[in-house]
Amino acid sequence: MSTLADADGIGTAIGDAVNRWTDERTTGELTLRAVIGLFAVTLSLYTFYFAYSLVFVRVRHSNIFLGVGLAIFFLYEAQKHLYGTADVAAYRDRKTAPEGSVLSRVRSQLGRFDGLVMIIEAAGALLGAWYVESNFDRLLNDAVIVGYTQQDYLMGLLIIVVVTDATRRAYGWAITSVVLFTIAYALAGPWLPGFLGHTGMTWQNVARYGAIGLSGTYGFILGIGTTWVAVFIIFAGMAKTYGALEYILNGGQRLGNYLRTGVVQVAVIASMAMGSITGSAAANTATTGSFTIPMMQDQGVRDDFAAAIESVASSGGQMMPPVMGVAAFIMADILGVSYVEIIRAALIPALLFYFSVGIGVQFVVLRFGWTAEQSASGTLVSSLFSRDSLVAIGYVALVAVAFAVLDSVIGLSALFAGLGALGVVVLVRLLQALIAQGDPTAARAEFAVAAEGFFEGPHFLVPMAVLVYTLVVMRLTPLSAGLYTAVTLVATIVVRCFVVDSLLRAPVTATVQTVKGLRSGAIEMAPLVGVLAAMGIIISMLTQTGLSSKISIRMVGLAGGVFIAVLLMAMFLSILFGLGMPTPAAYILVVILVAPGIIEVGVPELTAHLFVFYFAMLSAITPPVAVAVAVGSRIADANFIQTGIQALRIGVSGFFIPFAFISNASLIYWTFPGTLVHTTIVFVGVVGLIASTTAYDGKNVLSAVPRFVYFGLALIALYAPMTIVQAMAAMLIGVGLVFAQMDQLPATVTPVKER
Structure with a gap:
């Protein structure tokens, strides 16, 4: 009876939610949202399928991803314009032209149709991708020798236009103006003076090298974006949908209490x-x-x-x-x-x-x-060494040791070694509960509470551990590592749903969250597709000229x-x-x-x-x-x-740090003990630099003289050609800061205390 009631409750809740959602939206908006959702989920699933099978060469995959990704972007922007915050009134309220001017009236009128324009651009993106896919073998091989058709050039221009406008809409005129400048520079080469001059390019050459020749737009930048980058952005979108951002912020909030x-x-x-x-x-x-x-x-x-x-x-x-x-x-x-x-x-x-x-x-x-x-009792250090923290660290160590034994000693695959390590942890935790409670029923209740606590946030560490292992230990490509990480994330969420929810609700909850995550990931990736393709155009124009x-x-x-x-x-x-x-x-x-x-x-x-x-x-x-x-x-x-x-x-030290890793090569190319020594020296030098720029040493406001001294010592610690000189400067900075905290600086250099 309870199961039937549970199922009936689920159906009622879903029905009420659907009714409320549809009542607030028009048929056009529902249709547009459905199309966006279908494209987005399909693109995410296709990305994971490509990561698993590598079914196409990367250029061909990039073309498919570009077409669908741009379509998602334009449709999503059209939805916001037509039914969201970016309505026609927003266009009328923009102060980019004097009120009542011709330009103002033109923008106001055009703003009415911008949603329709974006839908047309979405269709144009899909059309361009379909054309390249239909003619892929010819464009890749034969056209290079026998030449391109007029239709090819027109399709190339279409692709360049939709890519450029997607970049403008997503990131504004800064990067878009660079795209337009490089194209104009390519066309105007013969008329430019001095070293800027070159032989020039025709509009057909711009179309060829910018897109239809499977270069430019389809260059290595888009290839990286639609493989390595895409799988991680989609993973990040899924993680945020599952609650990872809230977990990070909540964890940070608890840390702030100390x-x-x-x-x-x-x-x-x-x-x-x-x-x-x-x-x-x-x-x-x-x-x-x-x-x-x-x-x-x-x-x-x-x-x-x-x-x-x-x-x-x-x-x-x-x-x-x-x-x-x-x-x-x-x-x-x-x-x-x-x-x-x-x-x-x-x-x-x-x-x-x-x-x-x-x-x-x-x-x-x-x-x-x-x-x-400080609302938390005790200090951060005492919290880190509390019983609960030490037990958690112990379990992490147990997972690592169990995995290493099963993987390296016994020889199981990484998948089965991971499952075995988790099984060991579950068994040990059950034994701990049984020993602590002495009663099997109470032990099961305690274990259930512990499991629910784990799935309130710490479970996100599991896919991150998989990411580190696949990248650092197995040395897989980011595409493969991202695939395994995403699969692990989904698996942990499924387990979480079964732990914290009823058996009947869990599959529905897990499915809904996963679909939302796939949709969110593709939508977050969509704007980046356009700018990466635009960068390919820029590189091609700069290289050709x-x-x-x-x-x-x-x-x-x-x-x-x-x-x-x-x-x-x-x-x-x-x-x-x-x-x-x-x-x-x-x-x-x-x-x-x-x-x-x-x-x-x-x-x-x-x-x-x-x-x-x-x-x-x-x-x-x-x-x-x-x-x-x-x-x-x-x-x-x-x-x-x-x-x-x-x-x-606050960020001024960032302008000094790049020069530091040029003068201290071991910060980039790790050596022992060089990296350890120079890292310590530079870290101390950065503290001196911050004390100088903020006019504060952690306890006192600094006058001009100590600020100048800290600044000079920081420059020596960061850039001096001899390590011994750097170390001496860092030591003086450290001594000065320690004495300042102890109020032991000489009277001649003691700074004033903040009032």
């Missing part, structure tokens, strides 16, 4: 975690900032500082392994090295950045008294070949070319235009790529554009200029 800085450091950690996955500093700021900025404001942090902290933390996440805002995949493919080598090289620079941000935030919060009441090599030669020539001058010019150009762009686009652009110049003066290739990537990332907090700051200040309702100043103040 810290004087409260939720401020939580914002840094959460943004770091999410920023590694997303490909846009602005998107990351909008996603995590909508939670963390109000939390910081409630704690008393000033509006501009709250927005600045979130903006800096969100921008830095783009270089945090393992994903690095999808740039790690692109970098590995460009350099032709293993993915593991990229994330290993990027790890210490990323930790340096977040260490500097964490220290800067700590100093700022303590200086202005924005501390929080020879502009990229000309810029590198001129850069070295203008700097006179002086090493530091070349690096400074590379820094400036990387920030300039990265303004307003998502991380993958910024990285690709600076690698093509800037990196060859610093490689030419002797910087190792991998170091050069990380150097320009670091500064392209920092463009998100660099005025006058500073897209992350713009988003953060809007959420916090703070002044943009003031927020930008505070963001630079």
Whole structure:
């Protein structure tokens, strides 16, 4: 009877939910949502199928993914325009033209039909993908020899148009203007003066090299995006749908209860975690900032500082392994090295950045008294060494040991070794409950409570462990590793549903959540498809015209070949070319235009790529554009200029760190003991740099003299050519900070205490 009642309750609940949902929506919106959902779920499932079977060559797969991905993007934007927040009134309210002007009236009228235009563009994207698929063998082989038809060229232009407009709609005019500039440059070559001139390209050549020749749009950038990047973005969308973001934020909130800085450091950690996955500093700021900025404001942090902290933390996440805002995949493919080598090289620079941000935030919060009441009993250290924490660590160790024995000693496959390790843990936990309770019934009840507690969040560690193992130990490609990780995630969610729900409800809950996750993942990936394809067009135009090599030669020539001058010019150009762009686009652009110049003066290739990537990332907090700051200040309702100043103040050490890993090669290329020694020295040097820029040492406000001393010692610790000199500078910084905390500095240099 209870089962029948349960089933009846499920049916009633689903029916009521469907009725409420449909009552609020028109037939057109329901149809559009259904089409979007069908495309999105199909694209996600197809991506996992391709990862499993590799049924097509990558170019062919990229074409299918591009067509469906762009269709999803345009239809989703059309839905928002027609039925969501982006309605016609929003177009009329835009202040891009004087009210009553001709341009204003034209935009108002066109805004009425923008939803229809996007639906047509979605159809155009599908048409272009169908044409390439239908003629794939001819375009790949015969057309190169016998030539392309007029219809081919027109389809090439269609693909370029829809890709460019998708980029404009998703990321604005910054990257779109670069696409249009490179195309215009390709066409106008014969009329340009000096070194900018070239033989020129016809519109047919633009169509060929930009798309229909299976280059440009279909270049290696899109190939990486539709394989390595796509599987991780879809996985991330599924994880967020399953509640991973809430688990991270809740965990951070609990951590904040032990810290004087409260939720401020939580914002840094959460943004770091999410920023590694997303490909846009602005998107990351909008996603995590909508939670963390109000939390910081409630704690008393000033509006501009709250927005600045979130903006800096969100921008830095783009270089945090393992994903690095999808740039790690692109970098590995460009350099032709293993993915593991990229994330290993990027790890210490990323930790340096977040260490500097964490220290800067700590100093700022303590200086202005924005501390929080520590609501948790005890300290963070005592919590880490509490009985519950030690038991949890013990179980993690048990899983690792059991897996190693079953995998290496007994020789089971990774799958069965993992299942066996989990089985061992379940058995041990049952024995623990039985010993503690002494009664089998009470033991089962305690085990059930423990299982439900595990599936409230810690279960997300299981797919992450699979990700690390498949990437680092098995050395699988990111595509295969992402597939296994996603499958593990779904499996853990299915188990969770059966543990925390009834047997009848569990399959329905698991299916609904998984479908939502597949839909969410594809929708989050859709905007990135357009910008990656657009970057392919840019690279093709720059390569065909020879502009990229000309810029590198001129850069070295203008700097006179002086090493530091070349690096400074590379820094400036990387920030300039990265303004307003998502991380993958910024990285690709600076690698093509800037990196060859610093490689030419002797910087190792991998170091050069990380150097320009670091500064392209920092463009998100660099005025006058500073897209992350713009988003953060809007959420916090703070002044943009003031927020930008505070963001630079908190993140200024980030502009010094890239030079540090050029002067300390062991930060990138690990050695022993060189990496350990230089990492320690540079970390201490960064603390001195933060003390100088924030005018605070953790206890006292610094006057000009100690700030100057800390700054000078920090530069020596970071860049001195001799390790012994660096170590001495770092030691002096450390001694000064320790004495400051103990109020033991000499009277001549003692700073004033904050009032």
